[in-house]
Amino acid sequence: MSEEGGRRILVVDDDPGFLRLLTLRLSSEGYTVTPVESAQEALNAMATVNPDLVITDLRMDGMDGVELLAELQRRHPGLPVLLLTAHGTIPDAVKATQTGAFAFLTKPIDHGELREKITAALEVSAPAPSGGADWRSAIVTRSPVMEELLGTIARIAPAMSSVLVRGESGTGKELIASAIHDASGRKGPFVAFNCAAIPTDLLESEMFGYARGAFTGAARDHAGLFQQAHGGTLFLDEIGEMPPVLQAKLLRVLEDRKVRPLGSTGTVDVDVRIVSATNKDLEQSIRTGEFRDDLYYRLNVITLKLPPLRERIEDIPLLAAHCLRQISAKSNQPPRHLAPEAVTLLVSHDWPGNVRQLFNIVEQTAALSPASVISAEIVRKALGARATTLRPLNEARDDFTRSYLVHLLAATEGNVSQAAKLARRNRTDFYKLLSRHEIDPAGFKAK
Numbered sequence: 001m002s003e004e005g006g007r008r009i010l011v012v013d014d015d016p017g018f019l020r021l022l023t024l025r026l027s028s029e030g031y032t033v034t035p036v037e038s039a040q041e042a043l044n045a046m047a048t049v050n051p052d053l054v055i056t057d058l059r060m061d062g063m064d065g066v067e068l069l070a071e072l073q074r075r076h077p078g079l080p081v082l083l084l085t086a087h088g089t090i091p092d093a094v095k096a097t098q099t100g101a102f103a104f105l106t107k108p109i110d111h112g113e114l115r116e117k118i119t120a121a122l123e124v125s126a127p128a129p130s131g132g133a134d135w136r137s138a139i140v141t142r143s144p145v146m147e148e149l150l151g152t153i154a155r156i157a158p159a160m161s162s163v164l165v166r167g168e169s170g171t172g173k174e175l176i177a178s179a180i181h182d183a184s185g186r187k188g189p190f191v192a193f194n195c196a197a198i199p200t201d202l203l204e205s206e207m208f209g210y211a212r213g214a215f216t217g218a219a220r221d222h223a224g225l226f227q228q229a230h231g232g233t234l235f236l237d238e239i240g241e242m243p244p245v246l247q248a249k250l251l252r253v254l255e256d257r258k259v260r261p262l263g264s265t266g267t268v269d270v271d272v273r274i275v276s277a278t279n280k281d282l283e284q285s286i287r288t289g290e291f292r293d294d295l296y297y298r299l300n301v302i303t304l305k306l307p308p309l310r311e312r313i314e315d316i317p318l319l320a321a322h323c324l325r326q327i328s329a330k331s332n333q334p335p336r337h338l339a340p341e342a343v344t345l346l347v348s349h350d351w352p353g354n355v356r357q358l359f360n361i362v363e364q365t366a367a368l369s370p371a372s373v374i375s376a377e378i379v380r381k382a383l384g385a386r387a388t389t390l391r392p393l394n395e396a397r398d399d400f401t402r403s404y405l406v407h408l409l410a411a412t413e414g415n416v417s418q419a420a421k422l423a424r425r426n427r428t429d430f431y432k433l434l435s436r437h438e439i440d441p442a443g444f445k446a447k
Helices: 016-028 039-049 065-075 087-098 111-124 144-156 173-184 200-208 244-256 282-287 293-299 313-331 340-348 354-368 376-386 393-411 416-422 427-436
Strands: 008-012 032-036 053-057 081-085 103-106 163-166 190-194 233-237 273-278 302-305
Touching: 008 016, 008 039, 016 032, 032 039, 039 053, 039 065, 039 144, 053 065, 053 111, 065 081, 081 111, 103 111, 144 173, 144 302, 163 173, 173 190, 173 233, 173 273, 200 244, 244 293, 282 293, 313 340, 313 354, 340 354, 340 376, 354 376, 393 416, 393 427, 416 427
Parallel strands: 008 032, 008 053, 053 081, 081 103, 163 273, 163 302, 190 233, 233 273
Antiparallel strands: none
């Protein structure tokens, strides 16, 4: 094993011979290599592979390397992509590097140049200097979706770029923001602030601070949030609730990296990394004039999408057990456990309130249970009328298949041949699937 220590590389090329040769070569260098023959396979493999680098051919059937690059940039910001190209497509490769590719190499590949580019790319995606994996210790998960998100955090954490965390209420956006800070290696504090929790007339003084005598009752200087978070990270939760007048002042601070406390004649330099969060549709707020587009672009340099609990159901038993351990530690009592039937009820619930609601239900059932094992009946009562049971496998599979087919046809604008190729099925089988699920490809063709 080389000093690379098994850094993960995803290689994409529709030439099986070249793919096999490159895989053997990189594996001999000590890398952990996953080879795939199409861009769609690469996207499907991302959650399980969580690569540090993607190497892809430029010209491929179906989705090509440029389209794959764009999709990876959207889903995995900060992940370096190295393009391989024939001499005739060098202009395309140059254009791709201008839009985000790390670099390109021409075939036949020069091994020395390849090693040099890989080393440089892996330096870009190196894990954050956080002292091991301590930064993620508070995040309980075994979900591929969450592991993919954590991989992205490890890549982007060392930068100063602003991060916007999007997700439904109760998904744990502050926990993710704290993980970004811990992984960043920044020495200053992590300061969290809920923009919707403070009245508008107090919000400005809380954010930017004030000088003694600035207003009645200001008996001393007060450091605002930016000064408190100097050298660290400021987390602005529910950023979409910030009043427009303060949005303009926040934008000025982000541009100048200086704050002027209320009543002060001078400014204070601040070194703060901004992580903000919202469960609102900020794009819609921009259209209605409730949110400034220039502030949005400042905050939304990197977007992280936190999945709802219903998209990570494999985490529900882990989270429930974690919550029970926390309750036990706080109460200094022996830990309680959920009966298997009770776990099944939790897993089958849709959790509109996400992790926050799950913890609430688990805490409630732990308090109500007379025994150390929490029964399914207690959980059912706590869930109330919303308690559900798991759907039959065939029904769930049919729903997934139909959704998958609709997604493929929408992406290919009703081109059945292209959709069948992406699904790795022949046209006849694909038409049978469409017929079985009563889907008409004509409805997806571009108007």
